[in-house]
Amino acid sequence: MSLDTRLSGILHVLLHMAEHHGPVTSEVLARAMHTNPVVVRRVMAGLREQGLVASTKGHGGGWTIACDMQRTTLRQVYDAVGSPALIALGNRSERPTCLVEQAVNAALDETFREAEALMLERLGSVSLAALSADFHARMVAGGHSIDHHTHSHDAENSR
Amino acid sequence: MSLDTRLSGILHVLLHMAEHHGPVTSEVLARAMHTNPVVVRRVMAGLREQGLVASTKGHGGGWTIACDMQRTTLRQVYDAVGSPALIALGNRSERPTCLVEQAVNAALDETFREAEALMLERLGSVSLAALSADFHARMVAGGHSIDHHTHSHDAENSR
DNA sequence: ACTCATGTAACTGTGTATGTTACATGATGG
DNA sequence: CCATCATGTAACATACACAGTTACATGAGT
Numbered sequence: 001m002s003l004d005t006r007l008s009g010i011l012h013v014l015l016h017m018a019e020h021h022g023p024v025t026s027e028v029l030a031r032a033m034h035t036n037p038v039v040v041r042r043v044m045a046g047l048r049e050q051g052l053v054a055s056t057k058g059h060g061g062g063w064t065i066a067c068d069m070q071r072t073t074l075r076q077v078y079d080a081v082g083s084p085a086l087i088a089l090g091n092r093s094e095r096p097t098c099l100v101e102q103a104v105n106a107a108l109d110e111t112f113r114e115a116e117a118l119m120l121e122r123l124g125s126v127s128l129a130a131l132s133a134d135f136h137a138r139m140v141a142g143g144h145s146i147d148h149h150t151h152s153h154d155a156e157n158s159r
Numbered sequence: 160m161s162l163d164t165r166l167s168g169i170l171h172v173l174l175h176m177a178e179h180h181g182p183v184t185s186e187v188l189a190r191a192m193h194t195n196p197v198v199v200r201r202v203m204a205g206l207r208e209q210g211l212v213a214s215t216k217g218h219g220g221g222w223t224i225a226c227d228m229q230r231t232t233l234r235q236v237y238d239a240v241g242s243p244a245l246i247a248l249g250n251r252s253e254r255p256t257c258l259v260e261q262a263v264n265a266a267l268d269e270t271f272r273e274a275e276a277l278m279l280e281r282l283g284s285v286s287l288a289a290l291s292a293d294f295h296a297r298m299v300a301g302g303h304s305i306d307h308h309t310h311s312h313d314a315e316n317s318r
Numbered sequence: 319a320c321t322c323a324t325g326t327a328a329c330t331g332t333g334t335a336t337g338t339t340a341c342a343t344g345a346t347g348g
Numbered sequence: 349c350c351a352t353c354a355t356g357t358a359a360c361a362t363a364c365a366c367a368g369t370t371a372c373a374t375g376a377g378t
Contacts (some may be wrong), residue, residue, distance in 0.1 A: 002364050003249030004335065011263045012251065025354065032259075033251065036337055041355065058345030061354050074266070084335095086274070088247040090162030092171065092192065099301065100191075103294035104170045107233070111281040115245070115274040122270040135262035142258065161333050161366065184323065195368055200324065217376025220323050243366095322377080330369070337362070346353080 006081045009033050010043050011074065011131065017053075018069065018132050023062030043081055050080040069132060075124035086119050087112045165240045168192050169202050170233065170290065176212075177228065177291050182221030202240055209239040228291065234283035245278050246271045 013029045026037035026044070033040065044063060047053045054066040089112065091105045172188045185196035185203070192199065203222060206212045213225040248271065250264045 002335070003244065004247055005249055005251045006335080007248055008250045008263055008267055011267075012257075012260050015259045015263065023354095027354090032257070035251075037355095038338075038357090039336065041357085042336095045356080055355060056345080057343080057353080057355050059347065059353055061345070063355095085162070085247045088163055088244045089166055090164055091167045092164045092194075098171075098191070099297045100174045100294050101171050103290055103297055104167055104174065107285055107290055107293065108167055108170075111278055114281065115278045118277055119246075119270055119274045122273065126266055131262055131266055134266065135259050138258045138262055163366065165366080182323095186323085196324095197326090197369070198367065200326085201367095204325080214324060215376080216322080216324050216374080218322055218378065220376070222324090320378085323375090325374075326372090328369100328371085331367080333364105333366095335363090337360100339358105339360080341356100341358085343356070344354090346351105348349100348351085 004084045006043050006084065007074070007078050009035065009039075010047065010077060010081060011128075013040065013044075014053075014065065014077070014128060015132055015135055017063060017065050018128070023056055023060065023064045025062040029063065046082060047077070047080045050076065052077065052080055067128075069128040072128045073124045074126045074128070074131070075120060077128070078120075078123050086116050163243045165202050165243065166233070166237050168194065168198075169206065169236060169240055170287075172199065172203075173206075173212075173224065173236070173287060174291055174294055176222060176224055177287070182215055182219065182223045184221040188222065205241055206236065206239045209235065211236065211239055226287075228287040231287045232283045233285045233287070233290070234279060236287070237279075237282050245275050 012033055016029065016032050017024050026040045029040045030037040044053060044055070048055055052065070052067045052072060054064050056062065056064070089108070091101075091108060093101065094105075096102055096105065171192055175188065175191050176183050185199045188199045189196040203212060203214070207214055211224070211226045211231060213223050215221065215223070248267070250260075250267060252260065253264075255261055255264065
């Protein structure tokens, strides 16, 4: 099954934005994410509605972070991109009258709900600031200077 | 995203088979699962390769359970259907050179791996016999007699 | 032989994320 | 005020995987 990469992509974009002073255009963000500017805008629209980012038009316009990165968690970003399904498996029918299927659903649903709850809890425990700090730690560990214009991006888009 | 219902469907089928004495044909199982006999055979092929079920051709042929239901877990059934992805989210690129993306991937991957491990652990802790026992308990609780020919199946195939 | 049932290939249907094109809207700078 | 830049959004194309369907071959039983 093909995976939903919107959360991954938008987090990438947010962290890049955090390294900039002024607004960043969709085109610049799209290049960093190896995708199309329209795709960026589409996903960012959800974040804007939640007040996580703001957009300005015209010359010198673009996207800016409009939230406190210390208080904003990955969970909020996840919800802002539409809270897509976390679990890739499901039951063939909800509310079946067949007792066999009810037993199967009960067993699987409990497992699914537990895993889902765990993921949501984990996402809720990581702030954007923590993610950004991790990035800076990696930069120091790799011997890079704090220069966000020299990040290289690989072209592989596998999985 | 549309969900993978093979595990759910095949467990339904296995529990139905457990209520029968002799072999059950793909057509009968397909009716219980509200699907096509070929779909049943396709998924059952994986179980046969793992020795969980056996098939016989010709008159009076069909599918029979070929494993110890006490010792066989949902995890084994899950593996037999091809171990499909459990998590519906993913990263835009594996092994990125971009440090920002590395940080994002690390955070998300850990969450995903934990949830996946939890699900596999849960699936591994439930035997087919336990599932079947749960089914029988539901039958008693609902005041049904042990007559597996009167199970009704609903027609809704939502989600 | 005839029938029944599995075994498979090949094709279609469907839903969703993703990618792309096109154009409208609004803001800025000369 | 007009050209340019950037977002906003609709519309359409593409890719992919599960699911469903048709068709036919293979083998077992009567």
